[in-house]
Amino acid sequence: MNSPGARKPNINTTAIDINDYFKVAISVDCVIFGFDDNTLKVLLIKCNLEEYKGCWSLLGDLVLPEEDLDTASYRVLKERTGLDDLYLEQVQTFGGLNRHPAGRVVTIAYYSLVNIRHHQLKLSDNELHWHPLKDIRTMAFDHKMILDASYSQLQKNIQEKPLVFKLLGNKFSLRELQNLYEAILCTKLDRRNFRKKISTMGLLIDINETESDVPHRPGKLYRFNHQKYQKELEKPDGKINKQ
Amino acid sequence: MNSPGARKPNINTTAIDINDYFKVAISVDCVIFGFDDNTLKVLLIKCNLEEYKGCWSLLGDLVLPEEDLDTASYRVLKERTGLDDLYLEQVQTFGGLNRHPAGRVVTIAYYSLVNIRHHQLKLSDNELHWHPLKDIRTMAFDHKMILDASYSQLQKNIQEKPLVFKLLGNKFSLRELQNLYEAILCTKLDRRNFRKKISTMGLLIDINETESDVPHRPGKLYRFNHQKYQKELEKPDGKINKQ
């Protein structure tokens, strides 16, 4: 049937003019996670395509001819949230044949973590909305699949790297931090064990402040020690990056 | 500068004709791992492009207009190794501006695990060659980056799933299995602890055979219990897929 090893013209081995090839577009789609009201949320935009009228979609755009994939994602984030320097991670690429009504569009999915408070004011355009992750049932295109894949990857990643701090403000209580982990992992955690583990990792700074306006004993506030974490990353045999 | 939330025409929200867009090609590149001679190897092909004369490249090809990404990878594997049903996993997508001299080519990287013995006979075309992973210094295009990313992902994945058996024959000794883990992880493992761990996972079947032609006491041979592993995967709360 096939002839194994036969030398067909191939873009990796022989000269091919890609202009003779076919029409395909490349897009990026960003799953932007935020945490608010003890709930993990995702920023979505209303889709006006005839085929998906009224559905919500991820924030994405075509990649420009002279634009890197990561650059395109940062551009989308900047345009939609007004924020620079967000955490961004490539998740997976989706290239199903009929995933987009405009034609063949291959999309590279990213997820991003933002502090929802920093962003809130810029939501003037009300086609944009933060949706609780749990409430999202259907989406435009194959975006529900992309969301699911991104969320799974987020769940994995927060167990390996201290990413959650990107979802919180500068100051936070241990309760907030635990609520966030519980929201992402969909579990209940034991408070004592949780605090022990956090304190073992030694990356929080006690800023000698306490919560205010709470109808009970206020908790202490902490901030994440970025410097220390950076240094641990740079150590050749740090615990964090080992195997 | 930017206007956050402004409604620019966007492929996710408004109708756009992608034919008005730009020329880009999509390819897949497969990192095909094999294990032979106690060494982890990668199947490469000689590149005949002027720019990379004499360099080795990954096996890849343009994705056809009516072809899924996974389908394209399986096609490349089939064409080059003659083998069906190989294990295939998407790794990451590379879309740097000048990664390919033919123009803008965005490539989706996959890795695959094959039993090098099943394949060996089909290597009639000697532009194809198995290279020890350690010896590979430079490659055509950005393929060294792709290889590195794929290898990292392989190292991670074999600690989570019993993938290594796809690199071995049906029958194997515990020594072979350990050598394989050591080759992939680049470490030495304690023999007793290794055997204990393997036996704890309970996925090997003792086939009551022993090695032959070895100049010392022959080891027992085992095979991987696919059925049992499949069943564990299907359990809702199996150890393997938890989290």
Place this chain on the structure above:
DNA sequence: TCAAAAGTGTTTCAGGTACACCCATGG
């Protein structure tokens, strides 16, 4: 004084690591 959450230690268990000796085979 009550309600609500903050804060805190000990015990148990499982999995990982370190480590040394006798055994079976081929030459």
Place this chain on the structure above:
DNA sequence: CCATGGGTGTACCTGAAACACTTTTGA
């Protein structure tokens, strides 16, 4: 009989999990 790797068990350590009471604040 010797060289080579096969095969095996125990002690220790670390990290995860289970679990309950006292303290502080606001209302």
